[in-house]
Amino acid sequence: xxxxxxxxxxxxxxxxxxxxxxxxxxxxxxxxxxxxxxxxxxxxxxxxxxxxxxxxxxxxxxxxxxxxxxxxxxxxxxxxxxxxxxxxxxxxxxxxxxxxxxxxxxxxxxxxxxxxxxxxxxxxxxxxxxxxxxxxxxxxxxxxxxxxxxxxxxxxxxxxxxxxxxxxxxxxxxxxxxxxxxxxxxxxxxxxxxxxxxxxxxxxxxxxxxxxxxxxxxxxxxxxxxxxxxxxxxxxxxxxxxxxxxxxxxxxxxxxxxxxxxxxxxxxxxxxxxxxxxxxxxxxxxxxx
Amino acid sequence: xxxxxxxxxxxxxxxxxxxxxxxxxxxxxxxxxxxxxxxxxxxxxxxxxxxxxxxxxxxxxxxxxxxxxxxxxxxxxxxxxxxxxxxxxxxxxxxxxxxxxxxxxxxxxxxxxxxxxxxxxxxxxxxxxxxxxxxxxxxxxxxxxxxxxxxxxxxxxxxxxxxxxxxxxxxxxxxxxxxxxxxxxxxxxxxxxxxxxxxxxxxxxxxxxxxxxxxxxxxxxxxxxxxxxxxxxxxxxxxxxxxxxxxxxxxxxxxxxxxxxxxxxxxxxxxxxxxxxxxxxxxxxxxxxxxxxxxxxxxxxxxxxxxxxxxxxxxxxxxxxxxxxxxxxxxxxxxx
Numbered sequence: 001x002x003x004x005x006x007x008x009x010x011x012x013x014x015x016x017x018x019x020x021x022x023x024x025x026x027x028x029x030x031x032x033x034x035x036x037x038x039x040x041x042x043x044x045x046x047x048x049x050x051x052x053x054x055x056x057x058x059x060x061x062x063x064x065x066x067x068x069x070x071x072x073x074x075x076x077x078x079x080x081x082x083x084x085x086x087x088x089x090x091x092x093x094x095x096x097x098x099x100x101x102x103x104x105x106x107x108x109x110x111x112x113x114x115x116x117x118x119x120x121x122x123x124x125x126x127x128x129x130x131x132x133x134x135x136x137x138x139x140x141x142x143x144x145x146x147x148x149x150x151x152x153x154x155x156x157x158x159x160x161x162x163x164x165x166x167x168x169x170x171x172x173x174x175x176x177x178x179x180x181x182x183x184x185x186x187x188x189x190x191x192x193x194x195x196x197x198x199x200x201x202x203x204x205x206x207x208x209x210x211x212x213x214x215x216x217x218x219x220x221x222x223x224x225x226x227x228x229x230x231x232x233x234x235x236x237x238x239x240x241x242x243x244x245x246x247x248x249x250x251x252x253x254x255x256x257x258x259x260x261x262x263x264x265x266x267x268x269x270x271x272x273x274x275x276x277x278x279x280x281x282x283x284x285x286x287x288x289x
Numbered sequence: 290x291x292x293x294x295x296x297x298x299x300x301x302x303x304x305x306x307x308x309x310x311x312x313x314x315x316x317x318x319x320x321x322x323x324x325x326x327x328x329x330x331x332x333x334x335x336x337x338x339x340x341x342x343x344x345x346x347x348x349x350x351x352x353x354x355x356x357x358x359x360x361x362x363x364x365x366x367x368x369x370x371x372x373x374x375x376x377x378x379x380x381x382x383x384x385x386x387x388x389x390x391x392x393x394x395x396x397x398x399x400x401x402x403x404x405x406x407x408x409x410x411x412x413x414x415x416x417x418x419x420x421x422x423x424x425x426x427x428x429x430x431x432x433x434x435x436x437x438x439x440x441x442x443x444x445x446x447x448x449x450x451x452x453x454x455x456x457x458x459x460x461x462x463x464x465x466x467x468x469x470x471x472x473x474x475x476x477x478x479x480x481x482x483x484x485x486x487x488x489x490x491x492x493x494x495x496x497x498x499x500x501x502x503x504x505x506x507x508x509x510x511x512x513x514x515x516x517x518x519x520x521x522x523x524x525x526x527x528x529x530x531x532x533x534x535x536x537x538x539x540x541x542x543x544x545x546x547x548x549x550x551x552x553x554x555x556x557x558x559x560x561x562x563x564x565x566x567x568x569x570x571x572x573x574x575x576x577x578x579x580x581x582x583x584x585x586x587x588x589x590x591x592x593x594x595x596x597x598x599x600x601x602x603x604x605x606x607x608x609x610x611x612x613x614x615x616x617x618x619x620x621x622x623x624x625x
Contacts, residue, residue, distance in 0.1 A: 117351035180393035183347045184458070187385060188407040189376040202397040 021282065028278050031271035038268065042089045051079035053086040053238045062254035074243070074257045075250055084264050087238035091265075094150050094232070095219040098157025102219075103212045105158065106165025111200055113166070114173035115192070127166045135160030135222055136229075143231040153232050157219050168211045172204035179203075206283035213279050217272035224265050240265055293320035293361075294498050295344070295383070295466050300358035300368070302339045302348065302522075304569060311569035313353065314339050315522040318596075319500075321466065326492060326499045328509040328530070330545070331519035334566050337502045338388075340519070341468045343368070345383055346375040362466070380407055384459035388471040390451035394443035400454050401439030404461055413462065426457040430487060449480035453487070460491060467492070469501045473508065485512055506549055510534055515602075518542050521567055521577040524596065528603035538603065538610035541578045576607070584609045 022029050041048045050070070057077030065072040071080040113123040139156035146152040176182065177200060185195045226232055227241030235242055240261045247258030302314035314336040321327050329337045342348050343355050344367060360367040363382060365374060387393035395403055401423055408419040420439075427435035430453040443451055452472065459467060469488060473481040489512050492499050501512060509516050509530060516534075517527040518541065526539040537543045544562040564581040567573050575591035576582065582590070589608050598604040 178349070180387035180389055181395040183342070184385075184387065184393055184403075185395070186347060187345065187379045189379060189410055190406075198398075199395055203395070205397075 021278065025278070028274055031274040034267055034271045035275065038088060038092075041085050042092055045085045045089055049079075049082035049085045051082040053078060053082040054236060062250055062257060064254075064256060071260045072254075072256045074247065075254070080243075080257065080260050083238035083243060084240065084261055087240045087243055087261065088264070088268075090150070090233060090237065090239045091220060091223055091227075091241070094153050095157060095216065095223040097154045098223070099161060099212060099216050099219050101154070101158035102161025103165045103208065103215070106162040106167075107169040107201070107204075107208055109162070110166040110169025110171075111173045111196055111204065114170045114177055115196055115200060120170075124166070124170065127163050130159060131163035133159070136226065139226045139231050140229075143226075150233055153223055153226050156226065157222060160222065161215055161219065164215070165208070165211065169204055169208055172207040173200050176200050176203045210276060210280040210283055213276035214273060217269040217276070220265065220272070221269055292323075294323045295319075295321040295500075296359075296361040297340070297344070298359040298361070300340060300343060300360065301356045302336065302343055302353055303356040304339070304353045305351070306569060310356075312356070313522050313569060314343070317358075317519070317522075317524055319517055319524070319527075321498050321500060323498050324496050325514045326489075326501060326512050328513035328516040329500060329502045329519055330504060330506065330509055330516055332504055332566055334521075334569075335519040336522040337519050338470055341385070341470050341500060341502055344468065345379055345385060346370065346372070347385070380411060380462040380464065381413070382464060383466040383468060384462065384464035386452075386455050386459050386467065386469040386472045389475050390448060390455050391443070391475070393455050394451060394458075396443050398442070399439065400441055400443060400446065404439075404454070404458050407458065408461060411462065422461055423457070426461040427454070429460070429491070430454075430457045432457070448476050449483065452476060452480075452484050456484075456487065456491070460495070463495070465498060467497050467499045469499065471502055471504070473505075474503070481508075488512065506534070506545060518545070521573070523577055523606065524604075525578065525607070526603075526605040527596075528599075528601065528605075532601065532603050536612075538605040538612065539578075539607045540582050540584050540609075540611060542605075543611050544581075578607075 022032050055078065057073070060069065060073045060077040062075050063069055063073040063077075069079050069081070071084065074080055074083070109123050109127065113120045135156055138159050139153060142152035142155055182195060182199055185199050190198070223232070224239075224241035224244070227239050228245045229241075230245065232241065233239050235246070243261040244258050244265075247254075247261070250257050297317060297319040300314055300317045301312060303310045304313040305311075317336070317340050319327065319329075319340075329340065331337045339348065339353060342353075344360055344362075346367065348354060355368050358368055362378060365378070367375065367378065370378070394400065398406075401420070404423040404426065405416065405419040408414050408422055409416055413419070414422060424435055424439060427438060432438055432450055432453045438446065438450065438454065443454075446454065452475075456472075472488065473484050476484060485508060488499070488501075491497065492512075501508065503509060513530050515528065516530050517524050518533070518539065519525065520541050526533060526537065526542045533542060534546065537546060541562070544560075547560045548562065550559055562581055567577065567580060573579070574593075576585075576594050579585045579590045586609060594606050594608055596604050596606045
């Protein structure tokens with residue numbers, strides 16, 4: 001990305017533009033740093049987590065934050081910080097899988113609907129039907145069928161994302177397919193698949209990426225809600241929603257047990273939304289002044 | 290009479306608007322002879338672009354379609370041709386330049402790659418040769434710093450450079466026929482002149498047959514050999530440029546001509562043709578221009594009017610052509 005602008009001045013590289021935009025806005029900078037921190041600790045959880053997230057200790061039940069346990073311990077004496085780090089891994093993997101599947105399928109449906117106008121009516125009405133089911137309901141239903149576990153949640157998140165993703169992709173693609181360069185691509189003799197992938201998809205990618213980033217935060221919330229309701233992983237495994245759900249019983253005596261994972265979810269979703277907004281400002285042509 | 294290289298016979302194009310079909314092009318017949326420049330003139334919505342797009346089978350799918358007619362090129366009827374047959378004609382047989390250079394180039398692909406893609410895709414050359422051909426064509430369209438333009442994205446180019454790149458994209462496969470759909474509409478006047486002279490030069494040196502679609506009679510006078518005036522989906526007048534511009538027969542053509550601003554007229558208000566082109570949903574019986582025609586006469590003008598052709602190839606669709614009216618009416622026409 002280091003081509004030279006028509007003016008002859010070298011265009012700033014993508015990386016330097018990102019760094020410049022981020023450092024100019026302290027709140028955005030905090031969000032980006034927090035997300036980076038989360039990413040690093042999730043990837044290297046085994047080395048970064050100070051304690052074993054599963055080891056219980058009768059001596060350290062529901063302790064307040066201290067030098068030994070930075071975020072305190074829960075009702076079984078397990079280190080909350082370590083549980084959050086490992087819990088983030090599960091929560092993020094679940095919501096990311098749901099996001100990728102949902103955005104992927106939704107984009108394909110939306111692009112196909114916009115490009116092959118004959119299928120538009122059929123596909124978008126199917127999407128309307130899918131959209132009419134609340135994600136929580138789908139999650140509950142799937143949990144009943146699959147007997148709980150992460151797969152059910154991932155499917156529920158994916159289904160909840162397909163609808164809006166298809167609509168976003170379709171609306172972006174509708175303007176792209178009218179462009180002369182699509183006629184030009186047909187002129188060149190490219191097949192429909194090639195035109196869809198290399199012309200339509202690439203030109204809609206900005207809108208899809210922005211939507212995916214914003215949706216990621218919502219899906220984390222949704223995934224945590226579903227596991228809070230007891231639909232996700234089984235209790236001994238750390239998961240943010242499960243931790244909140246278990247800490248609920250101690251809300252009056254040891255509020256930090258429930259509030260610590262809550263705070264992490266809050267910060268995570270907030271940071272993702274901030275980054276998503278910044279991305280939209282940078283990428284979405286309609287938002288430009 | 291030379292054999293035309295491209296011949297359109299009684300072309301009808303229907304447009305689907307809100308679930309109903311409307312005839313947007315009605316019975317257009319055109320001949321393009323080898324090495325000549327034919328201009329199609331008309332205001333927005335007259336069906337000139339649809340006519341051009343149907344030649345290449347590029348009508349927007351699901352919205353517009355050829356309902357009847359023939360388009361003969363290279364021994365084939367393009368109106369009936371399959372997509373694979375059209376593929377062989379597109380680019381190397383007939384090339385096209387679109388109106389908006391900004392929307393005609395894919396913003397996420399480098400200019401060079403877009404030119405190369407067509408050549409490679411048609412199997413005309415290897416990637417390396419294609420790169421050379423693309424560069425040569427870019428040099429041919431006199432774009433500045435062609436090496437660098439190849440590596441740039443469309444948004445990094447100015448409007449004139451983009452249009453030059455578009456022309457290179459169309460010319461690189463050496464088409465026999467070039468269709469230019471309002472090639473200068475989106476450009477500054479000074480750049481317009483450069484692009485026009487470039488097109489004219491390329492047409493001469495490559496012995497191209499060219500259809501130029503425009504609403505600008507100045508362009509017609511400058512580059513065209515013959516001209517067809519379209520109105521509401523029909524050809525209302527066609528013939529040699531000199532004849533049409535100096536002795537128009539159809540009141541619409543005269544109206545268009547008198548709308549041209551002239552400096553010598555200093556201080557006069559700009560002439561306009563009152564009213565607007567009938568919308569597709571209105572059905573007009575008889576002459577399509579009658580709602581705006583200063584010479585409209587109840588009765589004869591309400592019947593269907595055929596295109597009558599004179600010995601010099603000058604054809605017009607009017608039963609009260611200019612020159613046949615009474616002096617009083619003639620005065621009225623001039624000031625309408």
